[in-house]
Structure formats: structure tokens, C-alpha cells
Amino acid sequence: MAEKKYEGGFGSDAVKNPQRIVFITKKTSAKVRGDVGKQLMSYPHLLLREVIAFQVLAIVLVVVSLVWDAPLEQLANPLLTPNPAKAPWYFLGLQELLHYFPPFVAGIVIPTLVVVALVVIPYFNINVKGEPFWAGNREKRFRVALVVLIALAVFLAVFDAWTVLAPTVVIGGLLLGSYLQKTAEPNWMTYFRTRPVSWWVMTWFIAVALTLTIVGTFFRGPGWSWVWP
Amino acid sequence: MVNGKWLMARALRLAIYHLTFAIYHGPFFVALLIAGADDVLEAPMATTPMEEFLARLRGTRVWKSVFRRGPARSNRTRSLAVFGNIFLHAVPAKVREKSLRVRATYYLGSITFFLFVVLLITGIMLMFYYHPAIPQAYRDMKDLRFAVANGVFLRNLHRLGAQAMVAAVFAHMFHVFYRGGYRPPREFNWVVGVVLLLVTLFLSYTGYLLPWDQLAFWAITVGTNIISAMPVLGPKIRFLALGGNLVGENALLRFYVLHCVVLPLAAVVLIAVHFWRVQKDGGLTVGEDDVIPAKAGNQPPLDSRLRGNDKGEHGRKEI
Numbered sequence: 449m450a451e452k453k454y455e456g457g458f459g460s461d462a463v464k465n466p467q468r469i470v471f472i473t474k475k476t477s478a479k480v481r482g483d484v485g486k487q488l489m490s491y492p493h494l495l496l497r498e499v500i501a502f503q504v505l506a507i508v509l510v511v512v513s514l515v516w517d518a519p520l521e522q523l524a525n526p527l528l529t530p531n532p533a534k535a536p537w538y539f540l541g542l543q544e545l546l547h548y549f550p551p552f553v554a555g556i557v558i559p560t561l562v563v564v565a566l567v568v569i570p571y572f573n574i575n576v577k578g579e580p581f582w583a584g585n586r587e588k589r590f591r592v593a594l595v596v597l598i599a600l601a602v603f604l605a606v607f608d609a610w611t612v613l614a615p616t617v618v619i620g621g622l623l624l625g626s627y628l629q630k631t632a633e634p635n636w637m638t639y640f641r642t643r644p645v646s647w648w649v650m651t652w653f654i655a656v657a658l659t660l661t662i663v664g665t666f667f668r669g670p671g672w673s674w675v676w677p
Numbered sequence: 678m679v680n681g682k683w684l685m686a687r688a689l690r691l692a693i694y695h696l697t698f699a700i701y702h703g704p705f706f707v708a709l710l711i712a713g714a715d716d717v718l719e720a721p722m723a724t725t726p727m728e729e730f731l732a733r734l735r736g737t738r739v740w741k742s743v744f745r746r747g748p749a750r751s752n753r754t755r756s757l758a759v760f761g762n763i764f765l766h767a768v769p770a771k772v773r774e775k776s777l778r779v780r781a782t783y784y785l786g787s788i789t790f791f792l793f794v795v796l797l798i799t800g801i802m803l804m805f806y807y808h809p810a811i812p813q814a815y816r817d818m819k820d821l822r823f824a825v826a827n828g829v830f831l832r833n834l835h836r837l838g839a840q841a842m843v844a845a846v847f848a849h850m851f852h853v854f855y856r857g858g859y860r861p862p863r864e865f866n867w868v869v870g871v872v873l874l875l876v877t878l879f880l881s882y883t884g885y886l887l888p889w890d891q892l893a894f895w896a897i898t899v900g901t902n903i904i905s906a907m908p909v910l911g912p913k914i915r916f917l918a919l920g921g922n923l924v925g926e927n928a929l930l931r932f933y934v935l936h937c938v939v940l941p942l943a944a945v946v947l948i949a950v951h952f953w954r955v956q957k958d959g960g961l962t963v964g965e966d967d968v969i970p971a972k973a974g975n976q977p978p979l980d981s982r983l984r985g986n987d988k989g990e991h992g993r994k995e996i
Contacts, residue, residue, distance in 0.1 A: 485963070486774040489755040494772050495765070501784045502791045509795060509834060509841070514687060517829060518836035520822070523815045524894030526923065533895035536885050538843050538878065543899065551906030566871045569854070570864030578857060650854055 531670045540664030541657050547672050548609040562653075575646040582627055582641060590627050597624070611663045615655035623648055767952040775963040781856075782961065785849035790948065792842040797941065799835040807887070809933035811926050814889040839881050846877045858962040866954040869947060876944050883936035886929060897924050897932070 488494075535543050545554035569575050581589060597620040604613040626640035643651075669675030734740055735748060746757040756770040775781060806825055807817050821828030850870060853859065859867035886897045901924065904915040920927025955961065 484773055487771045488774050488777065489752055490768050490770055490772050491749060491755045491758045491765070493777060494768060495759075497777065497784075498787055501787050505788055505791050506795070509837060513830055513833035513837055516833065516837065518832050519892060520818050520888060521891040523812055524889050524891055526894065528891070530891055530895055533899050535896045535899050536882065537840070538847075538881070539900060542903070546903070551903060552908065555903030556907045556911075563871065563875065566850075566874075567868050570859040570861065570867050576860050647855070650851070654851060 532668060532672055534664070534668075537661060537665050540668075541660035544611060544660040544664040544668070545609075548607050548612070569646065575644070578644040578646065580642045581623070581645045581648060586627065590624070593620075593623060593627075611659055612656055615659045616652065619648070619652040619655050767949070767956075769956050769960060773960060773963055776961040781963060783848075783852060785845060785852050789842060789845040789849050792838050792845055793944065793948070796835060796838045796842060799831055799838065800937070800941075802831055803835055804937060809887070809930050811889060811929060814887060814929060818888045818890065839884060843877060843881050846874050850874060853962075856962050860962075863954075863958045863962065866951060866958055869951050869954065873944065873947050873951060876940055876947060880936060880940045880944065883932040883940065886924070886932045887936065889929060894924055897928070 534540060542554065542559065545558060548554070549558075581593075597616075600616060601613060601620070604610075604616060622640055626637055626643075629635075629637045629641060666677040667674055732748075735744075744758075744761075746754045746761060749755045749758050758765070759768060759770045760766045803821075806821055806828065808814060818832070821832050825831070853867070853870070882897075882900065886893045901915050901919060904918065905911045907914065916922060918928070918931065919925070920931050
């Protein structure tokens with residue numbers, strides 16, 4: 449019987465093979481998605497803006513390419529190692545880490561962790577809800593943050609990783625400072641008081657990555673020693 | 678050194694490029710005018726000779742066979758202009774006004790995409806002058822500098838575009854993060870974006886070797902040595918990437934193929950998915966008031982949407 453029921457069930461002739469396209473059960477009527485605000489036609493409103501953005505970008509690229517020349521050094525020579533041998537700027541943060549930590553940690557573990565961390569961001573409710581870090585059990589969270597930060601700072605100090613430690617102290621200081629701020633009056637700290645934990649972690653990551661990249665690019669010379677640009 | 682001759686040469690180049698620039702980009706503006714003049718100027722009737730000419734052009738059989746729509750004077754034809762065009766249908770027919778504000782995007786995603794287009798064009802042009810062989814690769818760089826007309830400019834554009842694209846991808850990602858653009862239902866597109874970030878980095882890195890100068894050779898040597906630090910598999914992966922134990926002829930060829938074929942193709946496919954998902958996930962994030970429920974209780978609580986129960990994105994039961 450079941451076979452007969454579906455015979456030709458996928459034909460396109462609606463008269464021969466009437467198909468159920470929808471059924472409505474109790475309390476599941478189609479819902480209106482709600483007001484999404486004012487809408488504009490992509491054409492021309494969006495496309496015009498995009499074309500202008502492209503033009504501006506092209507002009508900037510052309511002008512910079514006229515006054516700046518792409519670097520070209522001597523022919524590659526495997527016998528002549530430059531000191532320091534530097535990676536492209538976007539990997540100089542990693543190279544700076546290699547200066548402090550063993551290659552397996554700095555070159556494999558940390559990059560892998562960063563990529564995994566970026567991928568899983570949207571799959572944790574705590575990131576999605578984005579409640580202020582100090583909204584829950586303030587005292588407990590403060591203790592946890594304090595312990596984590598001190599452990600991290602000690603760890604970095606043991607490895608002499610000063611260029612990681614400095615931004616960590618700054619961001620950690622802001623985090624702890626935003627807790628200690630008692631006054632309810634809005635001031636410059638108010639912004640930090642209402643930030644969720646994902647914001648703090650990402651801001652810390654960006655601060656560290658920026659510091660490492662800038663130090664690696666401008667402040668590192670022969671033997672990866674500190675030089676002034 | 679900056680001297681008179683140098684400045685003269687730059688000024689001459691600048692003049693040449695203003696001219697070519699106008700020739701290059703003129704068609705853009707003309708196309709925009711042809712397609713959208715009546716929207717922008719809001720002129721219902723053809724009054725000037727130019728508008729009369731355009732109106733007559735639109736009336737021809739050839740024009741109609743290409744665009745299959747009348748002038749974009751109604752919202753229907755404006756929609757058709759977008760989803761009747763294979764290139765433009767990556768964008769929705771309508772966008773929220775809020776998502777058009779500069780602060781909503783700073784055009785970072787668009788800039789990244791435009792840079793990718795610039796890199797594709799300049800990259801193909803560079804391929805006409807490049808041999809992935811030692812030491813010919815380096816000689817080609819010298820040729821670009823001294824023999825090819827405006828070869829320096831071409832290489833500058835590609836190099837600058839590449840650096841700018843890496844920076845733009847990072848800026849785009851951080852901006853999307855701070856705006857909460859990764860939240861459901863956009864979580865998968867965030868993941869696609871992370872993969873695109875990696876593809877961009879690999880593209881830039883594989884391109885770094887191709888000039889075969891000291892900078893290129895040692896940057897790749899330093900980078901690939903890190904792979905060896907991985908236990909067990911490290912040296913094997915490094916061998917696979919380089920086609921040998923040293924950065925040599927095989928490495929150059931592999932990086933060339935990755936840079937010019939494999940990674941650009943991957944990027945194109947992923948960009949298509951990324952754009953398409955932006956639309957399917959309900960457009961750009963416009964902030965906390967992304968979707969305003971018409972009535973309280975209309976929208977399922979965030980928790981139930983996150984748990985992935987039998988309710989769909991719209992709160993309907995999926996049958």
C-alpha cells in the first residue's frame with residue numbers, strides 16, 4: 449500500500465498528483481518576523497556606494513604604488529643568512545613568540561589554539577549572549593580573574609616574555625580596574641564595566657598580537673636583539 | 678635617493694597614470710550612468726541629448742536582449758537589475774538602511790573583496806612575465822624593473838594589494854567580532870570567514886617566495902622550519918610543502934602552483950559561499966536591534982534558538 453501511495457509522487461502535474469505542501473497545526477501559524485527597519489533598494493543605494501568605495505580604493509592603491517616601490521633584494525643565496533632573517537610582517541608576532549617559547553609551543557600549539565578559538569567563538573552561549581563580565585557573581589568572578597591573570601603573568605615572566613606580558617598587564621589592569629570602580633556615575637570606565645568576557649579575551653588577543661607584530665617589525669635587530677627603529 | 682631626476686621620473690609616471698586611470702575607470706562611471714542615471718537624477722523624461730541617446734539605446738533590441746528589463750524606475754525593475762544579473766545577485770535586492778551606514782561596516786568586507794579582485798587582475802598580468810624557475814624567477818623581477826613597460830608599477834600594485842588585503846581581512850574580522858556579527862544565525866559564516874583568513878595568509882605567504890630574492894628565500898626558510906617542530910608529522914609535512922628538504926626549485930614550483938591556481942580557486946569558492954550566506958543569514962548585522970519582534974513573545978527566546986530544538990530560525994516548526 450505504501451508503495452502505491454508514493455507512486456509518481458514527485459511528478460510535476462499538480463492535477464494528477466496533488467501534493468500536500470503545507471499543513472497547519474494548532475498554535476503554529478506563520479509568524480511575522482517583525483519590523484526590520486527601513487529598507488532601501490540595493491540598486492542603486494548599495495551598488496553606488498560600492499562602486500565609489502572601489503574607485504577610492506583604486507585611487508589610493510595607484511597613488512601609493514607610484515611613490516613606494518616593492519622591495520627586491522639580492523638573488524636568493526642559501527649560503528648567506530641575513531641577520532635577522534624575518535618572516536612577512538603578519539608572521540612576525542609568531543616569530544617574536546619563537547624567541548621566548550620552544551618552537552613546538554610558539555610555532556604549532558599557539559597558532560592552532562588561536563585558529564580553534566576563533567572557529568568556536570559563535571558556538572558558546574557565553575559569547576552569544578554577551579552579558580557584562582561583572583553582571584553575575586561579581587566577587588567570585590573577580591577572584592577567578594585575579595588568579596588567572598596572576599598565573600598568566602608569572603608564567604610569562606618565567607619565560608621572560610616581556611612583550612607579551614606588557615599588553616597582558618595593561619588589559620588585565622583595565623579588567624580589574626573596571627571591577628574596583630564603585631561609583632555608579634557614568635565615566636570613562638563605564639564602557640569597560642559593561643563588556644562581556646568574549647570582549648576582554650579578544651581585546652587581550654589583539655593587544656598582544658599588535659604589540660608582538662610591531663616589536664617584531666620595528667624593534668628587532670641582529671640575533672633578535674632589541675634595537676630602536 | 679630623492680633627487681631631481683627621481684622626482685621628474687615619478688611626476689611623469691603620475692601623469693601617465695592619471696591618463697590611463699581615466700581610461701581604465703571611465704567605463705565604470707559610464708556604465709553607472711547608463712544603468713542608473715534615471716534613479717540618481719530622478720529625471721522622468723529624457724530632456725538632454727545625452728538622456729535622449731540613452732533612452733534610445735535602451736529601446737534597441739540588442740540592449741533589451743542583454744538586460745531584459747526596462748529602466749530602473751520602479752522597485753520591480755530595480756530588483757530585476759540585481760537578481761537578474763549573475764554578478765549582482767550576490768547582494769540582496771533590498772538592504773536595511775542601517776546596514777548602509779559607514780559605521781556598520783566601514784566597507785571592510787567590500788575593501789577586502791576589491792583588493793582580491795585587484796590582486797587577481799595584477800596577478801594574471803604578472804604571470805605573463807614570470808617563470809617559476811631558478812634563477813629565471815629573479816631575472817624576471819629585474820626585467821619587470823628595467824625592461825617591462827611599467828613593470829615596477831605592476832609589481833608595486835600586487836605587492837601593496839597583498840599586504841593591504843591581509844590587513845583588511847584582519848580589520849574586517851575584528852570589526853565583525855566587536856559588532857557581534859558571529860552570533861546565530863551567522864555562526865557558520867564566521868567559520869567560513871576564519872577559513873578565508875587562513876587562505877588569505879597562505880596566498881600571501883606562497884606569493885612571498887616567488888621573487889626568489891634573499892627576502893623571499895629566508896622568510897620561507899624561517900617559516901617552514903617551524904613546521905618541523907611538530908612532532909612525528911612535522912618533517913614530513915615540510916617535505917611535502919617544499920618538495921624536498923630545502924627551499925629550492927621544487928618548493929618554488931609548488932608555491933607557484935598553490936599561489937596561482939589552488940589557493941585563488943579556493944578563495945573564489947569560499948568568497949561565493951561567504952557572500953551567499955550573508956544573504957541567507959538575513960543580511961548584515963545591524964546591531965542589537967537586529968530583529969525587532971513585532972510583538973513580545975513572537976521571537977523564540979535566544980536560548981531555544983541556540984539549543985537547536987525543532988524550531989527553525991523563524992520560530993516555525995520544521996516539518
